[in-house]
Amino acid sequence: MLIEMKNITKRYGSLVANDNVSITLKKGEILAIVGENGAGKSTLMKILYGLESYDSGEILINGKPVRFSSPYDAIKNSIGMVQQHFMLFPPFSAAENIVYGNEPRRGIFFDKKEAYRLVEELCRKYNLYIDPKIKVKDCSVGLQQRIEILKVLFQQVDIIIFDEPSAVLAPQEIDNFLQTVLDLKKAGKSIILITHKLNEVMAVADYVTVMRNGKVVKKMPKHETSIEELSYLMVGHHLEEREIEEIEPEEEILAVSNLTKTSPDGVKLLDDVNISVRRGEIVGIAGVSGNGQSELIQCISGLEHADSGKIVLNGIDVTNASVSAIREAGCACIPEDRYYWGSAAEASLEENCIMYHYQRKSELMKNGFLNSRNVSLFSETILKDFDVKHTSSSQSMKDLSGGNAQKLIVGREYMQNTPLLIAAEPTRGIDIGAIEYIHGRLLEKRQKKDAILLISSELSEIIELSDRIYVMCSGRINGEFSRDEATREKIGYLMMGGKNDDEM
Amino acid sequence: MTMKCNRKFVTVASPFFAILIGLTFGAAVMIAVGTNPFSAYRQMFSKSFFDIYYLGQTLVKSAPIMLSGVAAAIAWRAGYINLGMQGQMCVGGLCATLVALFFPVKSWWVTILCFCVGMTAGAIWALIPTYLDYKFDVSIIICTLMMNYATNFLTDYFVSAPIKDTAGDGLAMQSPQIAEALRFYRFSPKNAMNTSVFLSIAVVILIAIFLKKSKFGYESKMTGLNREFARYGGIKSTKIMFMTMALSGALCGFAACIEIFGARYRYVNAMFTSTSYSWTGLMAMLIADYNPIMTMVYSIFLAGLAIGGQALQRSVGLPMQISDIIQCSITLFVSIKLLFNFQKLKINKKPNHLERDEEVEHE
Numbered sequence: 087m088l089i090e091m092k093n094i095t096k097r098y099g100s101l102v103a104n105d106n107v108s109i110t111l112k113k114g115e116i117l118a119i120v121g122e123n124g125a126g127k128s129t130l131m132k133i134l135y136g137l138e139s140y141d142s143g144e145i146l147i148n149g150k151p152v153r154f155s156s157p158y159d160a161i162k163n164s165i166g167m168v169q170q171h172f173m174l175f176p177p178f179s180a181a182e183n184i185v186y187g188n189e190p191r192r193g194i195f196f197d198k199k200e201a202y203r204l205v206e207e208l209c210r211k212y213n214l215y216i217d218p219k220i221k222v223k224d225c226s227v228g229l230q231q232r233i234e235i236l237k238v239l240f241q242q243v244d245i246i247i248f249d250e251p252s253a254v255l256a257p258q259e260i261d262n263f264l265q266t267v268l269d270l271k272k273a274g275k276s277i278i279l280i281t282h283k284l285n286e287v288m289a290v291a292d293y294v295t296v297m298r299n300g301k302v303v304k305k306m307p308k309h310e311t312s313i314e315e316l317s318y319l320m321v322g323h324h325l326e327e328r329e330i331e332e333i334e335p336e337e338e339i340l341a342v343s344n345l346t347k348t349s350p351d352g353v354k355l356l357d358d359v360n361i362s363v364r365r366g367e368i369v370g371i372a373g374v375s376g377n378g379q380s381e382l383i384q385c386i387s388g389l390e391h392a393d394s395g396k397i398v399l400n401g402i403d404v405t406n407a408s409v410s411a412i413r414e415a416g417c418a419c420i421p422e423d424r425y426y427w428g429s430a431a432e433a434s435l436e437e438n439c440i441m442y443h444y445q446r447k448s449e450l451m452k453n454g455f456l457n458s459r460n461v462s463l464f465s466e467t468i469l470k471d472f473d474v475k476h477t478s479s480s481q482s483m484k485d486l487s488g489g490n491a492q493k494l495i496v497g498r499e500y501m502q503n504t505p506l507l508i509a510a511e512p513t514r515g516i517d518i519g520a521i522e523y524i525h526g527r528l529l530e531k532r533q534k535k536d537a538i539l540l541i542s543s544e545l546s547e548i549i550e551l552s553d554r555i556y557v558m559c560s561g562r563i564n565g566e567f568s569r570d571e572a573t574r575e576k577i578g579y580l581m582m583g584g585k586n587d588d589e590m
Numbered sequence: 591m592t593m594k595c596n597r598k599f600v601t602v603a604s605p606f607f608a609i610l611i612g613l614t615f616g617a618a619v620m621i622a623v624g625t626n627p628f629s630a631y632r633q634m635f636s637k638s639f640f641d642i643y644y645l646g647q648t649l650v651k652s653a654p655i656m657l658s659g660v661a662a663a664i665a666w667r668a669g670y671i672n673l674g675m676q677g678q679m680c681v682g683g684l685c686a687t688l689v690a691l692f693f694p695v696k697s698w699w700v701t702i703l704c705f706c707v708g709m710t711a712g713a714i715w716a717l718i719p720t721y722l723d724y725k726f727d728v729s730i731i732i733c734t735l736m737m738n739y740a741t742n743f744l745t746d747y748f749v750s751a752p753i754k755d756t757a758g759d760g761l762a763m764q765s766p767q768i769a770e771a772l773r774f775y776r777f778s779p780k781n782a783m784n785t786s787v788f789l790s791i792a793v794v795i796l797i798a799i800f801l802k803k804s805k806f807g808y809e810s811k812m813t814g815l816n817r818e819f820a821r822y823g824g825i826k827s828t829k830i831m832f833m834t835m836a837l838s839g840a841l842c843g844f845a846a847c848i849e850i851f852g853a854r855y856r857y858v859n860a861m862f863t864s865t866s867y868s869w870t871g872l873m874a875m876l877i878a879d880y881n882p883i884m885t886m887v888y889s890i891f892l893a894g895l896a897i898g899g900q901a902l903q904r905s906v907g908l909p910m911q912i913s914d915i916i917q918c919s920i921t922l923f924v925s926i927k928l929l930f931n932f933q934k935l936k937i938n939k940k941p942n943h944l945e946r947d948e949e950v951e952h953e
Binding site: 387389408409410413419421425426427428429430431432433437440441442444445451454455456458 | 811812820822826
């Protein structure tokens with residue numbers, strides 16, 4: 087047995103993050119640990135990597151008990167970890183980042199040439215190619231992850247832990263990544279994969295350990311289980327199959343015509359975009375992230391200005407209008423990033439709940455003054471109605487878990503009761519239970535004959551929910567599908583720049 | 591997580607820590623010069639807070655400190671680092687003095703007029719860097735800071751020539767005294783304690799309520815916590831920026847008027863620079879974490895420290911620089927706290943939801 091973690095218990099105050107957890111990993115094996123956010127997977131891996139201490143239990147490596155006080159100890163014992171959030175120096179080259187910590191030297195100086203050579207050798211050895219001289223800041227997220235992996239491999243570790251590796255990747259980058267994992271296994275590495283994406287587990291894992299509420303629910307070989315069973319074990323109850331009822335779309339709510347935007351350095355971010363969204367319709371925009379979807383919704387919601395074109399919302403021309411004018415015209419928006427745009431982490435839940443509502447509801451604000459009692463009542467309504475797990479409405483936003491924070495934001499924008507709701511990445515990085523819940527609420531809004539514009543890098547989300555799908559590539563609308571026509575393959579082909587009428 | 595708990599702990603406890611360590615450091619210095627720190631501190635605080643004469647001095651001194659501190663807090667909490675309180679006080683004070691000296695009528699309502707003029711002048715002075723930021727992307731921090739020096743010379747020019755007081759020996763660079771009718775009521779001719787102190791406290795309380803309850807308070811707070819979130823929520827950021835800075839500047843003007851019409855009765859050369867009211871206020875506001883009421887409390891404490899230091903010099907013969915040392919070490923430890931805050935700010939600025947998810951996972 088390469089690694090054995092026996093009966094690990096870790097408490098944070100009254101919360102038991104890991105309750106008597108045991109896992110094992112054999113050499114050359116890929117072990118997937120799945121579970122919802124907060125199930126304790128990350129804590130367990132932080133313990134293994136020496137980032138966190140533990141209260142009881144023991145860790146054996148090759149049968150010998152070890153106790154790590156820092157990642158340095160873990161690396162010495164041949165354990166490396168690719169963190170969820172990359173730890174790279176953007177202005178430095180790939181090679182400099184990879185050799186950081188064990189730099190080749192000539193005398194007292196850093197030997198850049200040798201570093202490039204070492205990295206090239208490393209790339210060849212593992213079939214993971216990268217230009218050693220490329221600056222990290224010029225790399226896509228997928229390439230940055232590759233640099234992270236190479237960094238770990240450069241430390242000559244045998245065991246690699248991946249913490250939610252695909253959370254930041256675009257669909258085709260995910261495929262590349264999974265291939266890399268299989269290649270690493272072939273090269274003799276043992277791998278622990280922390281994830282909540284079950285199709286990835288089914289694609290690469292040998293064994294699957296399911297965690298829920300800090301405990302191991304079950305460990306089994308992959309071929310003995312299925313996505314359905316795993317999701318049941320993760321969530322603790324069966325997810326219901328959803329029937330999406332046909333609704334005849336009504337009048338047009340959003341019409342975007344010939345929208346064009348060019349970046350300061352001359353790149354066409356939006357190139358003659360035309361879309362239309364009608365009442366009672368969920369319209370999805372599929373695309374690899376960075377192909378103009380963000381710019382499009384930012385132009386519609388007023389955060390960015392377009393160079394030319396026209397946006398008509400609810401019969402009102404809102405091209406390049408202010409955010410408040412656009413919201414007034416009938417648009418609410420679940421933003422792409424819940425902490426960058428969607429909330430103020432240091433502010434209370436109440437303060438986050440009433441954003442924009444106070445401008446329209448006189449019971450919240452009258453004569454320029456807030457009514458604290460009504461603010462509390464109103465916030466509690468959102469928190470309760472949208473199932474946000476919280477202790478008090480005056481606690482700060484940053485104390486909510488990602489899924490609950492997202493539910494709050496969804497609730498706030500849902501409650502604006504606008505004819506158009508823009509939902510950008512409404513379920514990014516949150517667990518299955520919360521995803522199901524949010525999808526349900528979006529469909530409910532559709533049922534009320536409101537319009538929803540959905541942007542997501544999860545293709546399955548787009549396909550599941552949308553009545554119509556536009557595919558964006560390089561700032562252009564590259565094709566359009568109805569619900570019946572849409573398949574993963576067709577959309578994926580257009581996402582990569584193919585044409586709808588090409589032979590496939 | 592441990593890191594996070596520590597940070598929380600530091601945020602809550604640091605004011606007391608900073609003060610405690612400052613006092614300890616002061617005690618160490620006193621021991622080094624051969625004074626008993628306990629008796630010295632006892633004398634110091636019993637004078638500045640429990641002796642009616644010195645308590646009056648403490649409160650009078652604390653008024654401009656708390657007002658300029660709250661002025662800074664208004665701007666800082668909205669994310670606009672106003673460091674020009676000193677200049678805004680100079681201009682506000684000078685303009686109010688000019689009106690007081692040259693307005694033909696000398697009656698109580700002229701005081702109100704003077705305050706209005708002083709506040710308007712302070713506001714305009716704060717709006718200049720704001721406009722430069724809006725139009726040309728000039729840093730508000732640097733611009734407000736630099737304007738302090740320019741303003742100081744400008745206002746000192748007035749009391750060195752055009753409105754210099756020619757009565758008396760004519761050596762002091764100061765304006766003539768303002769009419770008696772315009773002054774705040776003093777309880778005793780021996781003591782500077784006057785009604786302006788109560789007005790200041792009332793204003794601070796009103797501002798505390800205003801910031802907590804009003805639309806402006808909410809919008810400026812959200813702007814300060816996350817400017818992108820405020821923009822996304824339809825808050826007009828430009829309007830908030832100008833309103834915030836104007837209010838901050840106006841309050842500085844008000845602070846200057848309180849000092850002139852309550853305590854000094856004239857504009858004196860360098861009256862706001864040598865006393866460093868605004869910097870002490872800034873310190874109080876930083877210890878208080880932008881909370882106006884706590885800013886008031888710490889302002890009174892810091893003013894008491896200075897007054898107690900003076901008293902100590904008279905009675906024990908200990909140099910009043912002791913109180914400066916204590917103040918300085920408090921500043922030092924507060925700035926450590928500030929470092930933590932900036933780190934927090936930096937984390938928030940990062941548009942990375944994943945890192946945060948991880949952080950909150952175990953709550």
